[in-house]
Amino acid sequence: MELSLLQVVAAMGVVGLGAIVQGTIGFGMAVVAAPFLYQIDPALVPGPLIFSGMALGALSARRYASEIDVAILGYSLLGRVPGSMIGVLILTLVSIQHLSLVLGGTVLLAVVGSILPYQLKMTPFTLFSAGLCSGVMGTSASIGGPPMALLLQNESGNRIRANLSVFFVVGSGISLIMLAVNDLLSKEQLIYGVCLFPAVLTGHWIAGKVVEKVEKERFRQIMLVICSLSGITAILSAV
Template sequence: MTVDAGSLVLALAAVLVSTFVQFATGSGFGVLGGPLLLLIDPRLVPGPLLLLTLVVMLAVVWTERRGLRHLDLGWAAVGAVPAAVGALWLARLMDQRVTEVVVGLVIAAGAVAGLAGWRVPQGRTTLIGAGVLGGALSTIAATPGPPVVVVYRAEELARYRANLSLFFVATTVVSLGVYVASGDLGQQDLVVAGWLAPGVALGWAVARLLVRRVPPGVVRPAALALCVVSAGSLVASAVVG
């Protein structure tokens, strides 16, 4: 896989911004980065994006590790693991454009509902359901976040960021395992992810300077708004492309 210089610069910028957003809101790396990288070069998703996602999520979990005193998303992970494995079969059956439209509409519906004030009860059943959707979306489009963002709430920002990112670590590891076992993740994906890794490092550096200045009250609405934007981009790219 070769990526031209112009596309590489754009992809690095997308990764940088997405990394900062992940550190600031606890979500958004795949939701924002996935559609942007698809627009730049469809080959950047899901393999390279999943590899970068794992690095970013581990970095956020380490940075916000004090928030892991309470592990809130265990039930979501229970739903996500089998869904992430089964979704590869679904992804192979569905046309890529159809998949992108379906994923975009699911993301948009959940995010708009959250912004409108619709509160999904945060319990075992809803967390498992969100985990199932998130696990499937992780394998299909490397975007496990929106279903869980709609359901999960925590008052402490460190707890919110750390638990969301730990959930994303789990879904990403499973999805990567599925792609490795199926032969759909190759050495070229590792090489491209390595080219884009400086974007992660720069995004992390910017986040260390600015994240603590983000007002707590804007974190969840910002995460939901990003879900809407990314969903629109994903559907538009599928329809136009």
């Protein structure tokens, strides 16, 4: 089904807002946009939103290239591959309602874990695990940011933005390939993704104007709030 002009404008507004959030704190476009895009038209999720996230990641990676850490990316992307395979399997076997409950609960558990006195350290195992979870969530529901963001939450703002951006570029590419190979991504959805690019570009530009005004602790608080909203929204959509 083709989108109407009103639907396109609404989708661009939602994606633009999500791009501002992600450009400011390092992730969050899918968390903000996915529930609304699904209401506008289910065809906008996950393919077009994943495509938009990949484009935004490329823009942000270029902006913060000096903070990229290959060690972080290596282990996490290694986990993203099997995670994406599991995500595709979930799309073919699990109902939307059950999937939303599982993903929402997982995100909320991650938030609770992040506010406990013990903080997860970045090790090959935790990076691989975060990449795996991100692959599952990103491919099945286009919300793959929370696992990696929670693991990196105590890093500097620019370091988080840089490494999450590269992770999103490569990880989104993997997810799109997996979806296409399994006939879960149409040419129409790719066209929708391209149409959303002007909103991505505008949001990225606005984020660049406000990003330095966000303090580190406030930065961490915003990430936890967005993760919580993501989990709650996913659960409510299944009720």
